[in-house]
Amino acid sequence: MAENILLIEDSAEHAVALQLYLERSGITISIGTTTEEMFSKIRTKEFDILLVNPFLNGKSISSEIKELKNSIPLLQVIIFCIKQNLNQAMDEVGTHAINFLEIPVNSKALNLAIIHARKCIANDKRIKIYSERLADLEHDRTLYHQLFNEVPCYISIQNKEMRLIGGNILFQKDFGNEVGEYCYEIYKHRTSPCPTCPVIKTFADGKSHSTEEVVTALSGQQYHVLTQTAPIFNDDGGITQVMEIATDITQIRQLQGHLSSLGLMLGSMSHGVKGMLTALDGGIYQMSSGLQKNDPERIEKAFDLIKQMADRIKKMVLQILYYAKSRKLEYQTVDIVHIFKTVISTVTNLARKNCVQIEIDIPDSIGEMDIDSNWLQAALVNLSENAVEACIYDKAKNKNHKVEFRLWEDNNHRVCLSIKDNGMGIDQETREKMFTLFFTSKGSQGTGLGLFIANHVIQQHGGEIKVESILGEGTCFEIYLPRKKAEESVAPFGKSIERLS
Amino acid sequence: MKKILIVDDDPNIRDYLVSLLEDNGYTTRTAIDVRDGLKIAKEYKPDLITLDLEMPGEWGPRFYRQLSQDNELKNTPVIVISGLSGNDYAISKAVATLSKPFDREELLNIIKENIV
Numbered sequence: 001m002a003e004n005i006l007l008i009e010d011s012a013e014h015a016v017a018l019q020l021y022l023e024r025s026g027i028t029i030s031i032g033t034t035t036e037e038m039f040s041k042i043r044t045k046e047f048d049i050l051l052v053n054p055f056l057n058g059k060s061i062s063s064e065i066k067e068l069k070n071s072i073p074l075l076q077v078i079i080f081c082i083k084q085n086l087n088q089a090m091d092e093v094g095t096h097a098i099n100f101l102e103i104p105v106n107s108k109a110l111n112l113a114i115i116h117a118r119k120c121i122a123n124d125k126r127i128k129i130y131s132e133r134l135a136d137l138e139h140d141r142t143l144y145h146q147l148f149n150e151v152p153c154y155i156s157i158q159n160k161e162m163r164l165i166g167g168n169i170l171f172q173k174d175f176g177n178e179v180g181e182y183c184y185e186i187y188k189h190r191t192s193p194c195p196t197c198p199v200i201k202t203f204a205d206g207k208s209h210s211t212e213e214v215v216t217a218l219s220g221q222q223y224h225v226l227t228q229t230a231p232i233f234n235d236d237g238g239i240t241q242v243m244e245i246a247t248d249i250t251q252i253r254q255l256q257g258h259l260s261s262l263g264l265m266l267g268s269m270s271h272g273v274k275g276m277l278t279a280l281d282g283g284i285y286q287m288s289s290g291l292q293k294n295d296p297e298r299i300e301k302a303f304d305l306i307k308q309m310a311d312r313i314k315k316m317v318l319q320i321l322y323y324a325k326s327r328k329l330e331y332q333t334v335d336i337v338h339i340f341k342t343v344i345s346t347v348t349n350l351a352r353k354n355c356v357q358i359e360i361d362i363p364d365s366i367g368e369m370d371i372d373s374n375w376l377q378a379a380l381v382n383l384s385e386n387a388v389e390a391c392i393y394d395k396a397k398n399k400n401h402k403v404e405f406r407l408w409e410d411n412n413h414r415v416c417l418s419i420k421d422n423g424m425g426i427d428q429e430t431r432e433k434m435f436t437l438f439f440t441s442k443g444s445q446g447t448g449l450g451l452f453i454a455n456h457v458i459q460q461h462g463g464e465i466k467v468e469s470i471l472g473e474g475t476c477f478e479i480y481l482p483r484k485k486a487e488e489s490v491a492p493f494g495k496s497i498e499r500l501s
Numbered sequence: 502m503k504k505i506l507i508v509d510d511d512p513n514i515r516d517y518l519v520s521l522l523e524d525n526g527y528t529t530r531t532a533i534d535v536r537d538g539l540k541i542a543k544e545y546k547p548d549l550i551t552l553d554l555e556m557p558g559e560w561g562p563r564f565y566r567q568l569s570q571d572n573e574l575k576n577t578p579v580i581v582i583s584g585l586s587g588n589d590y591a592i593s594k595a596v597a598t599l600s601k602p603f604d605r606e607e608l609l610n611i612i613k614e615n616i617v
Binding site for chain 2: 309
């Protein structure tokens with residue numbers, strides 16, 4: 001290492017002697033004789049070692065030396081002076097110097113002092129580099145942490161057991177900071193992994209997978225998300241964790257053009273439509289063959305079937321029209337008791353045929369209210385039919401199936417209607433998805449439109465709909481409606497569900 | 502009289518097929534799903550089966566697979582009557598595949614041709 005040494009000594013003879021000695025060891029040095037020279041030389045050139053006599057012309061320059069050392073921390077200071085001054089020099093300069101030598105300077109001691117200084121310089125430089133790197137690392141760490149946190153997606157890290165190990169700020173805000181919980185519990189309130197889990201696939205093949213899901217935040221708000229996964233490898237290349245990024249695409253889903261989803265809807269409904277048309281054919285066939293055979297029983301049955309199919313087709317067409325053109329409500333002042341009773345009468349036949357009892361707890365009058373009776377009626381019929389069907393499809397034996405209809409006014413003068421069945425009940429995942437477009441639990445019998453429209457109609461009225469259900473025990477829908485026309489604040493097809501807790 | 506087994510989950514369509522086929526001189530029995538269908542097929546030994554594809558629980562193709570593993574039933578002709586589009590290959594060995602809503606005369610002709 002070719003270090004630069006500055007020698008400050010008032011005795012020119014002694015300075016030259018030291019210079020000669022050091023230059024013999026291959027070291028170049030500059031010489032100064034005053035403090036002014038010391039400062040000016042240091043300013044113009046970078047020195048590594050300052051070899052200095054702190055008593056220039058009988059005057060102590062200890063404070064100047066300390067000042068210099070403080071302003072250039074990497075500069076190593078070696079003091080030399082006559083024996084009588086050594087103590088004072090040590091007291092004054094102290095740890096600012098690494099070595100104190102006595103005049104006449106012992107050459108071995110000087111060599112060792114310079115070797116020591118070299119080591120100190122090397123160490124100091126190393127420490128400086130390390131601390132710079134550390135600062136860079138800290139800066140990068142903060143940056144990456146910030147990136148991780150500020151990404152406008154839900155990011156979660158899961159281990160092989162599907163437990164959450166961490167999440168970014170957005171995830172924690174909307175889904176909580178439940179490290180150690182199962183992801184499917186937090187995201188979807190399920191008790192087992194989702195059937196198409198992309199995380200499991202990524203653990204299996206190390207590749208990225210994606211799915212589209214409906215998830216429910218702590219607030220009850222539902223989000224359509226596109227989830228994508230990526231493996232996180234350990235040092236041995238094994239996958240220990242998987243990162244899942246869920247992007248909120250709710251708005252995209254909502255903004256999808258109605259016409260394009262109408263096409264999708266018709267496709268998804270075509271099986272049901274074909275079934276209805278076939279049954280209608282059957283009704284017509286039985287009607288005509290019944291007429292030929294003059295079989296009144298067959299004619300009546302056929303007529304029933306045709307009527308039933310015509311109703312279902314009518315309902316479906318109306319739903320499609322409603323969806324195709326999100327119309328404004330046409331408010332009328334009506335007697336809600338009368339309307340509710342009409343709704344109930346539309347399902348009593350179905351209920352009676354299937355031995356489902358109907359219980360009604362409705363006051364004679366609750367006054368008038370402003371609603372669009374056509375659409376509200378459609379929504380209520382849908383909920384009522386669902387209730388009866390939940391009983392019909394309930395496989396539980398020894399159960400006296402019944403549907404209870406209630407109507408009352410709550411403390412906020414809202415009109416409340418409840419439809420409660422003791423049928424098969426709904427699991428939580430279904431409950432969370434049930435108001436979404438095209439979601440159906442009825443297979444080919446459902447269109448995925450009924451509850452979506454019912455929910456939307458009630459929201460458009462400024463009302464709310466609550467669902468409570470226990471699997472195997474039954475379901476209760478409660479509808480709350482303001483008596484007067486609501487501000488038209490509900491955006492077309494906005495969605496929100498409030499769950500009873 | 503020739504015996505026909507009707508497998509369909511929709512009661513209205515079962516009724517329709519029963520009336521249509523009985524009016525045309527066949528006796529019928531009905532099944533509402535795959536399990537029911539296999540059970541009835543084993544004891545009823547139908548001369549022909551009409552089969553819906555999309556049903557709750559197991560689907561039609563599964564019925565056909567199990568049917569063809571039964572030595573007594575494997576030669577029974579099956580007519581697929583389904584609301585699914587593009588179902589021609591769902592059961593390739595079916596004697597015919599009709600799509601709902603089906604043509605009455607076409608169905609009766611196919612039955613006549615295939616019933617032994």
